[in-house]
Amino acid sequence: MKPNALLKKKPKKKRSQLPIRLNILFAFVFLIFSLLIVQLGIVQILNGEEAQREINETANTPTEKAVPRGKMYDSNYDLILDNEPVKAITYTPPKNGESAEDLLTLAEELAAYITIIKDEEELTESISERDKKEYWYLENRDTVADRLTKDEKALDSSEQYKVELKKITQKDLDKIDWTTDLLNVIAIKKELASAYELSPHIVVNEGLTDEEYAKVAENLYHLDGINAMIDWERKNMYENTISSFIGGISTSEQGIPRDNSQYYLSNGYTWNDRVGESGLEQEYEHVLRGRKEKINYTTNADGNVISSEVVVEGQRGKDLVLTTDMEFQQEVDKIVKEELETAIHNSASNNGYLKDALAVVMNPQTGDILAMSGFRYDRETNEFMNQAYRTVYDAHEPGSSIKGATLLAGYQEGVVGIGSTLVDAPIKIKGSKSFSSHGASMGSISDLTAIERSSNVYMAKIAIKIGNGVYRQNEPLNINVQETFDTMRNYYSQFGLGVKTGIDLPYEATGLTGIPSTENLMHLAIGQYDTYTTLQLAQYVSTIANDGYRMKPRLVKEIREPSAEGDTPGKIIQSLEPEVLNRVEMDQTYIERVQEGFRRVYAGSRGTARGQWAGFPYEMAGKTGTAEKPQFKMINDEPVQVADTDNLALIGYTPLDEPEVAFAIMVPENGTGNGRHQIHHAIGKRIIKTYYEMKDNQQTEEDEE
Template identity: 60%
Template sequence: MNQPIQLKKNRKQMKKKKSQIPLRLNILFIVIFLIFSLLIVQLGIVQILNGEEAQRQINATENTPSEKPVPRGKMYDNNYNIIVDNKPVKAITYTPPKNGESAKKRLELAEDLAKFVTVIKDKEELKEKITERDKKEYYYLLNNEEIQERLTEEESTLEGGELYQAQLDAITEADLETISWTDELLNMLAIKKELDAAYQLSPHVVVNEGITEEEYAQVAEHLSELPNIDVVVDWEREYNYEDTFRSFLGNISSSNEGIPRENSEFYLANGYTWNDRVGTSGLEQQYEHVLRGRKEKTQFTTDTQGNVIDSEIVAEGERGKDLVLTINMELQEEMDRIVEEELRAAINNSGNNNGYLEDAQAVIMNPQTGEILGMSAVHYDREKKEYSVQGHRTVYDSHMPGSSMKGATVLTGYATGVIDIGTYLDESGIKIAGTKEIKSHAYLGSALNDLQALEKSSNAYMMRIALRLSGASYVRDQPLRNFDFNSFQTMRNHYEQFGLGTKTGIDLPFEASGVIGTNPQAGNLLHLSFGQYDAYTTLQLAQYVSTIANDGYRVRPRLVKEIRDPVSTEGEIGPVVDSFEPEVLNKVGVDDKYIKRVQEGFRRVYTSGTAAGQWRGFPYPMAGKTGTAENPQYVVENGKVVRTTMTHNLTLVGYAPYDNPEMAFAVVVPKNGTSSSRNPIHHNIGKRITEAYFDLKNGKQQDNDEDDEE
């Protein structure tokens, strides 16, 4: 009885539970639906309102830095007059995207940019700029499918550059004639050529020279239509003294030349980019690490296609540090004028020169500090009949100096013990069997001592020092016996103590070390002893005489006196970062009494010796040495020497005042005529540059005295 009743109750409960399950499911479905709806709405909001920014963040690639070069440091002379400055110029640049850009994209960009700017204004220059290859590359971009079909089966298997070259070779002259090469089209190709030369994320100057204000403004206005193009203020070097001292100041590469490709690994390892301008010669190259400055660093944000979508300057740039040179530009200008005037006068004196005279050179330096005060060289181009200042010849060209280096020979004799103070030697000529007699320039007496040998410029005295040094037994007109060939090196080792035959150490990227003879015959040792075998630069001669003037201390010559921090205020100069003290390279290995002895001999040269006639009455007490070296000139026809003309290298070294030297000089005039007495160009230059130095010094001192009185 109770069982049926219980079953009935169970059925009712089950029905009730079943009716509750669909309700819960419905509620669950509704909740899920609402959640999905909210997600869809949120996604829609993100897509509609923030989609561009979200996609930008998704696609963005950080850590894409770029460095913008800054203006280089300036150069000043020793009176703080600006020699080299920076001139701002407007420029248009192109910065390729990170992942590169196709040639067709660059072509399209060039077409757009060409609407606003002309890269090369001169039409003839523009035509020369665009080569046949440039035209073929343009034709290929327009007809690449057709060109592909022209390739042979073998050519089609080529890859890279070989395939591309084969494609260009398939383009004919007739193909190129189908295009009208207008000035507008050539301009566009010139622009594309610059775009093609750019490196990734390194701003490349498309045009700066000759860009007009209107062109600059037009490009600036349409930058949104010219991806990766920018308008900037670029800079160029400005030389306030034009060509004066120009060859020593040096050159820099253009922004489009960039770093030298042969040394690219070095520059890239030191933080340079491909388009950075660097010094390529002279002081610009020597002090590149100082002049380059600190580049402005920009952090670029790029998308996955490499397009720049944002940038931020993370480090401000600072232009390079400034150089203060040892050179006085007023003195340098005067030296150039003097050297050219005297060279012109000598060349115009047709009775005295044999048509070979082309050069005159001079160097002034402070013998105690090594500071170069002026370096001048003037060259005459006989074909063009033009004179030009080529100062670098004082450092690069080598010439036999003649007797001007006899002070080094006498000191070598003292150092090796083959002579002493007051030693007399036979003045007769030297004749070795089978050779011509070698003797002094005139009869100077039967025997001379060391002072007289310098004063009168005896060749015989120097040769007998060389013979004693060689250990040879000399009998007139007989072969030399027991000649020690090591005596060549012994003599040269002593010469190097004065800077002869070795680099002076000047702060330039290159200097010649002279020309050293390679034929170790006894006769050549004799010629070496009086300056007619090895050849030296004018700078080496200046260091040599400075060493004697400076009591035997050889000082490194310098062109840079100070390095200073840059300042932005016009007319002011920054604080000193580094200054260069005199650097003694060596002390000549002889007792001081021997240096004094040679100094006395050099004084006598100017007061009673070979220079006395030219320098008599000169207002400043001088010391030094004259020199004349035979310099044969050969006329060659059909590979044979048909005529030999003898010319003379004229040299002069000196310093003043002789008792407390503050300036020393060397003058070299190669290939002069055979009569220096009729045209003493080396003496004329020496006197005039010495006067110019003291006039400038005394004038400056007078100005300072007047300022003190005020």
């Protein structure tokens, strides 16, 4: 082998080299990533706050949807107040609101399917001149802008808009053909504009036809914010019976009360929520409202809703069980109305003033309201209107019916005792008119006789003695009138006279109090000065019947869960126990003495109620009352008495031991004469007879079962 052959080198392999184009590509990719990193840094450092705002705008936004309110049942668990499903078209505005132009466009689209006001005359009246100007403005914005002066263009947007509307003339409006279709569009736009962001607002439910509802439901995909849903309306199963105490709720247009909006908003309400405005609907709003359905809306950066999710299922409001038997309530209504009609049309003359009859029936041991009824006669329409609310809101002088409280005040103050006798003869104080009892003077009479025969003088002398006055005929009376008034009113208030009874309603009147004077003091003692409601009189007589314990009147006795069946309440949540407001500051012996006096009013040989109640099959106790109510007219700027009329009152309870029903009847401005004096007795007798008859029938049914 040749040495040179061993030394010969092997050929070298070629080093692989990347194509130059691939290097350029790598460099380009690197550059792009570098730019992205720089851009992210800029976004984070310079635009972080703006980016976070964008994120927030696309976050979930919670809102709530109203549910049906709780129902009401009577004491026998018969349904009184229900919810009736009603088809409705609603609008939920986006988070950032809609422009006026967008609302008009949506209204035009929606108007192709619905007419929110069917009556053309009503529709025309609902559209104001301003509504027409706002429409004209949207259609002719540039034209209006050209009419502004330089200074007007410098105004802020709201002020400038006001000026622009003023620039629109009647001539401008006359150029538009205001057809029914166009007015419907404007009416829809007004409804859309009244909605609050992310709060469903009812555009129309009343008068919405099935066809309209179906058309909207089929076209929801292009009607942003519009929904076809089921709304709820209240349905009173007994029409007007105690409707004024059931109360009412606001409409979706009214929403929550604006003067107390912060309270409602802080308690989870939205602006368009319907709430109780009166009666039990208002008093028990927190119970009846239920648990609203909670929905999360997802919105994009423009504020438009892109999706929604129910996160909390809604639950209908809790149910109320009332103390009233609706069958008995209806009978009491019938009695009061019929007797008022008889008194008005079956008498020679009542001077044209009689128009009202009021009655309250309650259980004196529990405070349960068994019935509250009131009717007013409208002489112009010749109609009798159910206005039971007057038993709580209207106050009148009740006459002698309060003499039981006056006598008890005398006992407790020590100015008279059991069996004390005083002379019933006209009282004549210097400078005052003569004061006497009705009819002839009674002479020397006892406390029981004073109640039985209704002595005005006996009660007036009690008031004078409470004031440490010494009566001498035709001489002035030295007495601290204000202090005596305060003492008397303090005793009356312990029975519920002149103060709130505590009934579970949002409002009740307490009556009027006058200016103290010696003459007025004597009238105060016989119920012819301060005024009281029929409910206060019922609480007063119930307190005496209940041995001095004043019970809080109540219309609701139970709160219950909604039931699956719907017509009957669910399980009990809370039983509202009877509540004692106070025990009058008087010896039990005194109360029993007045109870005996009240018994004699109905059953005594000279009792003021005996003539009307003789032979009545049930034992009764109570008191009659007649308060003079002169009528005046202004003649030559001076009040001139033109007629005499009386307020008639009757209070009572039964049976004497363990009384279970008490009543107060007030017939204000009843005219004069014996013919009219029978109406309150007629009402009272029929109410008590009905009560016992229904009780006996119920017992019979229970025995048969």
